[in-house]
Amino acid sequence: MRLEAIPNPSLSRRFLPPILALIATVFVASFLAMVAGGNPFAVLGLIIKGAVGSKFALLETLNRATPLIFTGLAVAVAFRAKLWNIGAEAQLYSGAIVAVLMGTGALAWSSPALIPAMIICSMSAGALLLLIPTLLKTRLGVDEVVTTLLLNFIFLLLVSLLLEGPLKDPMGMGWPKSARLLAEARLPRIVDGLRLHWGFGIALIAAFVIWIVNTKTTFGYAMRAVGYNAEAARYAGMPVNLIMMQTALLSGGLAALAGFSEVAGLKGTLTLDLSPGFGYSGIIVAMLALLHPLGVVVAALFVAGVFVGADSMSRAAGVPTYLADIMLATALLLMVVAVLLTKFRIMRD
Amino acid sequence: MEILEIFLTASFWTAAIRIASPLILATMGELICERAGVLNLGIEGIMVAGAFVGWFGAYIGMGLWGGVLLAFVVGMLLGLLHASMTVSLGLSQHVVGLGITLLATSLTYYAYRVALPEVTSPPKIEAFQPISVAILAYIPILGPALAEQTPLTYLAIATVLITSFVLYRTPLGLALRAVGENPSSVAAQGLSVLGLRIGAVVVGSGLMALGGAFLTLSAFDSFFFGMVNGRGWVCIALVVFGAWKPHKAFLGAILFAAFDAFQIRLQQSTIGADIPYQIFLMMPYFLSIAALVVMSRKAEVPAALMVPFYKGER
Numbered sequence: 056m057r058l059e060a061i062p063n064p065s066l067s068r069r070f071l072p073p074i075l076a077l078i079a080t081v082f083v084a085s086f087l088a089m090v091a092g093g094n095p096f097a098v099l100g101l102i103i104k105g106a107v108g109s110k111f112a113l114l115e116t117l118n119r120a121t122p123l124i125f126t127g128l129a130v131a132v133a134f135r136a137k138l139w140n141i142g143a144e145a146q147l148y149s150g151a152i153v154a155v156l157m158g159t160g161a162l163a164w165s166s167p168a169l170i171p172a173m174i175i176c177s178m179s180a181g182a183l184l185l186l187i188p189t190l191l192k193t194r195l196g197v198d199e200v201v202t203t204l205l206l207n208f209i210f211l212l213l214v215s216l217l218l219e220g221p222l223k224d225p226m227g228m229g230w231p232k233s234a235r236l237l238a239e240a241r242l243p244r245i246v247d248g249l250r251l252h253w254g255f256g257i258a259l260i261a262a263f264v265i266w267i268v269n270t271k272t273t274f275g276y277a278m279r280a281v282g283y284n285a286e287a288a289r290y291a292g293m294p295v296n297l298i299m300m301q302t303a304l305l306s307g308g309l310a311a312l313a314g315f316s317e318v319a320g321l322k323g324t325l326t327l328d329l330s331p332g333f334g335y336s337g338i339i340v341a342m343l344a345l346l347h348p349l350g351v352v353v354a355a356l357f358v359a360g361v362f363v364g365a366d367s368m369s370r371a372a373g374v375p376t377y378l379a380d381i382m383l384a385t386a387l388l389l390m391v392v393a394v395l396l397t398k399f400r401i402m403r404d
Numbered sequence: 405m406e407i408l409e410i411f412l413t414a415s416f417w418t419a420a421i422r423i424a425s426p427l428i429l430a431t432m433g434e435l436i437c438e439r440a441g442v443l444n445l446g447i448e449g450i451m452v453a454g455a456f457v458g459w460f461g462a463y464i465g466m467g468l469w470g471g472v473l474l475a476f477v478v479g480m481l482l483g484l485l486h487a488s489m490t491v492s493l494g495l496s497q498h499v500v501g502l503g504i505t506l507l508a509t510s511l512t513y514y515a516y517r518v519a520l521p522e523v524t525s526p527p528k529i530e531a532f533q534p535i536s537v538a539i540l541a542y543i544p545i546l547g548p549a550l551a552e553q554t555p556l557t558y559l560a561i562a563t564v565l566i567t568s569f570v571l572y573r574t575p576l577g578l579a580l581r582a583v584g585e586n587p588s589s590v591a592a593q594g595l596s597v598l599g600l601r602i603g604a605v606v607v608g609s610g611l612m613a614l615g616g617a618f619l620t621l622s623a624f625d626s627f628f629f630g631m632v633n634g635r636g637w638v639c640i641a642l643v644v645f646g647a648w649k650p651h652k653a654f655l656g657a658i659l660f661a662a663f664d665a666f667q668i669r670l671q672q673s674t675i676g677a678d679i680p681y682q683i684f685l686m687m688p689y690f691l692s693i694a695a696l697v698v699m700s701r702k703a704e705v706p707a708a709l710m711v712p713f714y715k716g717e718r
Contacts, residue, residue: 056492056598091517201693377513
């Protein structure tokens with residue numbers, strides 16, 4: 056078996072494999088729903104209805120998509136430069152911690168001053184957190200996959216420590232949660248009366264900005280060049296290590312915004328279950344988007360819809376909500392193969 | 405003095421070897437994959453699957469060894485999925501590996517919920533009991549701790565010896581190492597690069613699943629969510645720490661486990677009472693990062709690690 060590049064892929068060649076991958080994902084989900092004793096059509100119908108079937112469902116999906124856009128962008132930016140940032144979860148929590156530190160009364164500022172300051176400081180925390188593994192990679196050759204992964208575990212323990220100690224809400228009746236953010240530190244709703252906060256707006260702006268950076272700036276070009284062939288980039292005189300570090304700052308900052316927006320926009324407080332794995336789901340979002348910043352928005356909406364829909368389906372049909380995670384992991388793996396098939400033909404020999 | 409006394413008790417070293425056992429099995433699995441040139445980030449998920457399947461096999465009456473065998477087979481199947489994507493198709497080992505971890509973990513949790521919908525506390529099984537191998541007690545220092553372990557620990561130690569023997573003393577091992585260093589040279593000999601790599605990933609993944617099964621069949625007697633808890637990632641660090649050599653990785657796992665056993669005892673001591681327990685739980689992860697930092701400089705990484713091989717390409 057060998058792969059043969061297709062010189063001029065036809066329209067069907069370029070679009071059929073990804074579509075088939077999504078159809079196959081639905082088949083896998085249907086089969087597993089049947090194994091759990093559910094009717095596959097009913098289960099799929101309930102997922103779609105739970106995701107977009109009502110105003111409430113739709114707003115819930117948009118809210119859930121918000122952190123996923125941020126972590127998806129963080130992963131997309133890093134992976135494009137072949138910086139394997141698997142630590143978006145830790146960076147998310149670092150942003151959330153900063154939001155709580157600044158927003159619960161330490162600063163008596165008004166919203167127009169406080170919120171931008173919180174955004175900048177959250178992003179800095181996430182950026183610095185990813186800078187450490189990146190420096191270890193560029194200076195000492197330490198693989199960043201494992202270090203960023205292990206930092207996720209360390210940060211969850213750190214949050215647990217803070218919530219039982221210095222950040223514990225004195226009015227929290229013993230629950231491990233932080234004090235609530237002041238009204239000045241909360242992100243307002245986009246439209247009065249609709250449960251959707253400005254975090255979603257910031258996420259869309261971030262996606263647009265990253266798209267501009269990628270396509271219109273030399274930095275965007277440099278990140279791509281480093282990812283495509285670091286040796287060639289170095290030979291061409293690019294400061295590869297510096298570009299790697301700038302990429303890390305951008306990626307870590309984006310992931311931290313997810314934590315900031317969840318605390319300041321949605322929850323108003325920090326708990327240990329702030330993120331049900333948004334950092335890891337960001338990898339799926341970025342890969343389904345083929346690392347394209349605007350694609351990240353679409354993929355995040357899809358992934359959020361599957362999660363929200365599966366939650367409501369699970370309550371109605373009794374099929375475990377982990378069906379959503381299976382669907383997304385399957386979609387990720389099939390999409391990677393599908394993308395290969397858009398460019399290559401598999402030949403027997 | 406209290407701290408030093410911890411190291412001198414036999415029960416401390418017995419615990420250290422018990423904690424090391426799943427790490428040893430999974431680390432050998434990862435090491436075999438990486439020596440053949442494939443980074444297997446599916447390890448965490450494969451361990452979760454192995455933990456559940458091994459326990460489930462015993463729970464439905466296949467017996468403990470039936471559970472072990474089932475875990476090994478499921479691990480090999482997940483390895484086959486990994487290899488067919490990363491080796492045959494040459495896809496990104498990072499993305500596929502993480503995808504397999506996500507898939508195996510979610511499939512496992514789904515299967516647990518479907519198979520046991522009504523349970524509130526995880527059902528228990530009759531786990532492996534320590535067997536007494538009196539003769540091992542004569543080995544200096546570690547002897548007494550080695551003599552009272554469960555069968556899976558002896559299997560883990562045997563795995564190290566077998567891995568080491570096969571890698572360095574057999575033609576198959578030579579071919580495997582060469583496939584991770586210079587696959588073209590192997591292809592020039594008329595051997596199948598893809599076949600060797602697929603075989604290594606399949607067997608290695610089987611061992612990872614055994615590492616997971618140790619947790620439910622030997623260390624504990626039930627399956628619960630989050631029980632693997634990053635052990636897979638620690639194993640990847642241990643492979644680097646051991647410079648891709650079985651005996652060094654084995655020693656690394658023992659050292660790591662000794663440290664883990666130590667922090668558990670320190671938590672219970674008078675000194676540990678004033679320190680938040682989360683600090684202790686963080687220490688193994690910090691230790692893994694520190695080990696990576698110390699060892700990465702001079703590590704002899706397999707030259708073709710993460711480099712896909714395409715036939716006929718120079």
